[in-house]
Amino acid sequence: DVKVTQSSRYLVKRTGEKVFLECVQDMDHENMFWYRQDPGLGLRLIYFSYDVKMKEKGDIPEGYSVSREKKERFSLILESASTNQTSMYLCASSLTAWTGYGYTFGSGTRLTVV
C-alpha cells in the first residue's frame, strides 16, 4: 500500500515563526497536495504539485509557500506563522488524477500557533 507520511502529528509554534510541514510518499506518485481542514469549512486546497519543482496555487495560498525538490517530498512552509493558521493540515498524493483513483492521505498535522 502507498504510504503518505507527515513528519509531525502535533506542532505548537509561536506567532512569527517560520514553520515547515513535511510530507513524504513512498510510491512514486506524480501529484502531491496540501489541504487545510477546519470545522464547518471542510478541506480547502492550499497548494499542489504535479512534478518536481512545479507548484500550483490552490484556493487559499496566502501566507503559505511550498517546496518540491524531490518527487517523494512536498513541504508546506508558513513564512511567518499567525494565529489564524492554527488548523489541521493534510497532505495527499495521487499517481495521476487523470486515472480518477483519488488520493492517498497522510494522517495530518495539527498545528497550533500561539
Add this chain to the structure above:
Amino acid sequence: AQTVTQSQPEMSVQEAETVTLSCTYDTSESNYYLFWYKQPPSRQMILVIRQEAYKQQNATENRFSVNFQKAAKSFSLKISDSQLGDTAMYFCAFLMNRDDKIIFGKGTRLHILP
C-alpha cells in the same frame, strides 16, 4: 466552478441501523469521478467508495453503497448494518476527468450509538 454540497452537518443512528448520507454536486461536465472518504477520530482519511460518472451501475463496497443519480447530480452514501467503527466524518468529493484537484464537501459527522 464545481461545487459539492453536504446538507447534513451531523447525524446519529443506532448501531445496526441503515443510514444514508446526502451529497449533491454542481458541474457542467459529463465525465467525472465521485468519492466518499471517511475520516475516523484517528484522522486518517480513507477512501470508502468511488463512482465513475459514465457507469450507470451504483458502486458497492461491502456494507457501503451509493445511489448515483447523474441527472439530479446526487451521490448519496448508504451504510447498512452500521457499526460503532463507522463513527467518523464523511466527505463527499468530486474530480473532473483529466483534472488534478479533488473538490470536497464540508463533511457530515456521523455518530453510531451503541
